[in-house]
Amino acid sequence: MGIAKPFVAVVDDDESVGRAIRRLLHSVGIDADTFSSGDEFLDTLASMPSYHPGCVILDIQMPGINGLEVQRRLAGSGVPVILITAHDDVAVRDQALALGAVGYLRKPFNDSILIKTVQAALGITPSP
Template identity: 35%
Template sequence: MHIRCIIVDDEAPARDELRFLLSAYEGIDIIDEADSATAAIAKIEELKPDLVFLDIQMPGRNGFEVIKALASETAPKPHYVFATAFDNYAIQAFEASAVDYILKPLSSRRLAQTLEKVRTLIAQKNNSFIEQQLQVLLDKVSPPVRELIKISVEKKGKMRLLSPEEIVFCSYADNHILVHTSNEALPIHGITTMDKLEEHLAGSSFFRVHRAILVNLNAIKEFSPWFHGKYNLIMDDRFATELAVSRSRVREFKMKLGL
């Protein structure tokens, strides 16, 4: 039995180590590698491997999000083996699913056990069971659904509630916060600091590019490197507003976007 597999890890040494360990086993064909969740999703969709060795903690989207993104695929699902440094609590969730896990640093003995399990599962060819068990895993590791988030702003003497999706960015100046939508800027009501606003929007697609600017990552039209290690953003509003990512936040900004 030949097993076609893809290795997904953002660190090249980790991919090289796993490739070396797998070379000791007959019938394991490494058909590609990926260094991010985004790249992994594209390669899994294209190549349809039997097995994916999947890192959990990666810049931007994590390993669980790879599975979520591919959940609607009608083709036979690959078997996922997580490479993880997670604690025992998370491992209990893995053990309840059809996937397996290997702890970093990798062990040849543990890898052999994993491959034996994968060979057995592939031989069973029960894709519906795989889908069911992957959903069990995602249900256990997914964060709880947050309460409805709204931002209160003032317009013509009345209070208006905005959804996060309506906000392009927020700015702080002269001791007050302005909420910028695609066509106007409105003063916020009830929240007095950017720290509090950032906390209120935690879990949404917002990122603090500067101590006085909080942007909706989904509302960035384009961006490019700028002077002194900064990045320049062009926002998707009618003004094509330009904002700068401070040099100290560029690395985290790129990680958020999976770059």
């Protein structure tokens, strides 16, 4: 009768970035599912009502539905959102944070900062 292990959804059109984030999170005991588009992630949410990631990491610039639009569609769901981007733009960052993002990280980001941001979003106390 254990508590379900927290997991994160990683949405990035660069599959190598998704895999790297999944491996990084796994190294600290956090499971992650990866999606290569906002459409794929939203389709999974719509088709599997029981699918509830504890946090979503979204790339901002993706073909099709971008990260900000996915964030808008998640509004009110209670799922914490962390946005990542290779193209930092102050207006986009301000918009993301105004929409409730718990983090906004520019690629390449520091691994420990990403881990701490995810742990905070999941309500996990970091290990010393």
